[in-house]
Amino acid sequence: DSGVTQTPKHLITATGQRVTLRCSPRSGDLSVYWYQQSLDQGLQFLIHYYNGEERAKGNILERFSAQQFPDLHSELNLSSLELGDSALYFCASSVMDRNTGELFFGEGSRLTVL
Amino acid sequence: AQSVAQPEDQVNVAEGNPLTVKCTYSVSGNPYLFWYVQYPNRGLQFLLKYITGDNLVKGSYGFEAEFNKSQTSFHLKKPSALVSDSALYFCAARHNAGNMLTFGGGTRLMVKP
Numbered sequence: 001d002s003g004v005t006q007t008p009k010h011l012i013t014a015t016g017q018r019v020t021l022r023c024s025p026r027s028g029d030l031s032v033y034w035y036q037q038s039l040d041q042g043l044q045f046l047i048h049y050y051n052g053e054e055r056a057k058g059n060i061l062e063r064f065s066a067q068q069f070p071d072l073h074s075e076l077n078l079s080s081l082e083l084g085d086s087a088l089y090f091c092a093s094s095v096m097d098r099n100t101g102e103l104f105f106g107e108g109s110r111l112t113v114l
Numbered sequence: 115a116q117s118v119a120q121p122e123d124q125v126n127v128a129e130g131n132p133l134t135v136k137c138t139y140s141v142s143g144n145p146y147l148f149w150y151v152q153y154p155n156r157g158l159q160f161l162l163k164y165i166t167g168d169n170l171v172k173g174s175y176g177f178e179a180e181f182n183k184s185q186t187s188f189h190l191k192k193p194s195a196l197v198s199d200s201a202l203y204f205c206a207a208r209h210n211a212g213n214m215l216t217f218g219g220g221t222r223l224m225v226k227p
């Protein structure tokens with residue numbers, strides 16, 4: 001158990017809908033990272049938050065947004081969903097801002113868009 | 115831009131034999147390099163990292179990796195494979211001043227009894 005909790009584990013929805021994925025980092029970790037894992041794109045970095053502030057953006061679509069709350073949990077919001085958004089979304093946390101190395105991954109939220 | 119390549123989608127090895135999972139990277143500046151493992155229906159787990167120092171890095175579960183700067187490679191190795199090592203392995207990299215960890219496409223390791 002990595003200590004990172006993601007909910008929901010599975011989510012099935014329709015095109016055009018909006019969903020929110022939630023992540024609770026390990027106790028004491030200030031950094032939260034979101035990654036998307038799909039068969040054709042592999043593991044893609046989406047966004048990084050440190051102590052409530054956005055620190056880096058990767059290949060995140062404009063339809064997607066995220067935030068980190070004062071209690072350090074994070075939410076990834078996906079809107080106007082398309083079939084291609086079906087993927088496994090991982091949250092990872094670490095203590096350091098600079099991502100010196102070890103990330104602790106949650107078990108992921110599997111999103112299926114029909 | 116940084117990138118990581120894992121040239122093999124799958125590696126097959128017999129139990130007890132040595133294994134190598136290949137990784138090459140392209141990172142500006144000094145690279146920080148990592149290996150992660152993903153078991154079915156689980157998140158990624160950290161195996162080992164290279165930051166600086168010895169080119170041979172030892173990690174969890176008997177795995178080690180060799181950093182080769184001239185070949186820009188960071189291959190994962192284990193002297194004797196176990197069936198339980200069967201999983202998806204990801205190499206990752208970032209430059210020392212950055213925040214973003216870039217992952218390779220992953221290599222599926224199949225260890226047969």
